[in-house]
């Protein structure tokens with residue numbers, strides 16, 4: 001599997017480490033830290049995943065290269081990668 | 097059911113083995129069952145068997161999208177052990193060891209359970225301490241564990257390299273009662289024995305939806321139409337997230353890929369199971385003579401039942417370091433299976449927020465050894481509508497309440513368990 005680091009270009013899988021689902025969002029801090037809704041948001045953020053069969057937006061790190069983190073849209077059935085990009089950009093492609 | 101015995105073997109030899117009956121029926125699904133089990137892997141089949149045998153519930157169907165034993169139950173490296181430290185795990189897996197011992201007699205099917213011992217190698221001082229502590233914990237829980245010196249290990253596995261390597265072997269923790277079993281025989285044996293008690297095996301039938309009204313499940317939509325059920329138990333391993341999505345549930349699970357491989361068959365060379373967590377390799381020899389080995393998962397989410405080359409290379413490198421003699425052997429086959437990696441590395445056997453819908457999932461790469469205990473506890477959970485004592489800590493809501501069972505203490509990183 002070749003992965004395209006947004007900064008270094010196509011590199012072999014062995015240079016990268018997988019960092020998990022890119023769609024989960026760290027909950028925003030509420031006015032009251034004892035808010036039960038906040039507990040539930042943290043539970044969902046830490047533990048629950050969509051775990052899709054198909055296109056998946058995920059985080060990778062080019063740890064044996066430039067060491068930067070980035071996002072990838074990869075198909076979990078075919079292992080095809082539709083797009084990669086920096087953390088602050090939207091991914092394109094795949095039928096997502 | 098025609099009993100398998102040395103006499104039936106002799107009788108059938110007389111007519112050239114042409115008149116063996118089928119091991120189980122292949123009926124069309126009935127309109128309704130008392131219990132439907134989704135997934136004809138080891139856990140689904142064992143659950144159906146114990147529902148019939150221990151709880152007298154025989155109006156049961158096992159619904160499998162492919163063929164019985166086409167999933168992980170016949171893709172694993174067949175290692176059976178119960179070397180856990182947390183009490184919520186230890187007694188559950190130890191129940192499994194009890195059931196393994198008599199399983200062939202119980203099912204009238206030779207599952208070739210072979211308690212040849214499982215040895216975890218330690219390669220540094222910290223591992224020696226950790227393994228001895230694990231062994232002591234196991235013994236306090238009444239589970240067999242023995243510390244082995246390098247000399248003792250060498251005696252048991254003479255071909256093992258212990259010195260001429262980057263991280264020499266310092267010793268190992270052995271569970272003598274652990275070992276291997278023939279994985280597909282486990283699926284077939286449970287299927288045949290469950291069928292004999294009236295359970296319907298419905299193969300080539302995929303569950304595509306769940307009919308839920310007023311918070312209660314009424315049955316499942318399948319490629320063979322709607323099938324009604326008073327209760328539904330789901331044991332689909334690597335497809336747990338997918339199937340529970342049909343019930344509107346998100347799970348604390350990610351699906352990952354694990355590969356395994358075998359060498360060409362050779363004469364008996366290794367009569368125990370050797371594992372090295374540090375080198376990322378475990379290895380045993382099958383009765384056919386192949387060396388069966390595997391290592392780490394592929395680390396990224398995957399539903400493909402095939403893996404990537406770097407992991408194969410990594411596992412083979414480790415194997416050659418541990419057993420230089422095996423480097424001369426050809427690799428015969430490699431394959432992969434998709435696994436339900438839970439967020440704390442421990443399985444879930446429980447009821448769900450949906451009435452009469454039950455969950456059996458999160459087996460990571462250790463679910464084969466759990467097959468009998470999992471079926472035992474899941475059947476109880478379904479029949480009694482409450483968890484079994486032995487799986488009472490394997491609850492679905494433990495992540496929400498903070499009662500995770502994290503044997504390694506690595507947190508919610510499913511690919512690290």
Ligand SMILES: Cc1cc2nc3c(=O)[nH]c(=O)nc-3n(C[C@H](O)[C@H](O)[C@H](O)COP(=O)(O)OP(=O)(O)OC[C@H]3O[C@@H](n4cnc5c(N)ncnc54)[C@H](O)[C@@H]3O)c2cc1C
Nearest residue numbers: 135137138139161167168169172173175303433463464465
């Ligand atoms: C390479 C590898 C090595 C392993 N090594 C070991 C080991 O040494 N020791 C150990 O203890 N464990 C090991 N495991 C883990 C173990 O194999 C699994 O945890 C265990 O088999 C999972 O339970 P199961 O047998 O019920 O799963 P499976 O056999 O996968 O059963 C699940 C079934 O559900 C079916 N299904 C899925 N979706 C649907 C649907 N929508 N409708 C109907 N049916 C559906 C699937 O087709 C499948 O047959 C290994 C796994 C792999 C892949």
Ligand SMILES: [Zn+2]
Nearest residue numbers: 005008062066
């Ligand atoms: Zn880079």
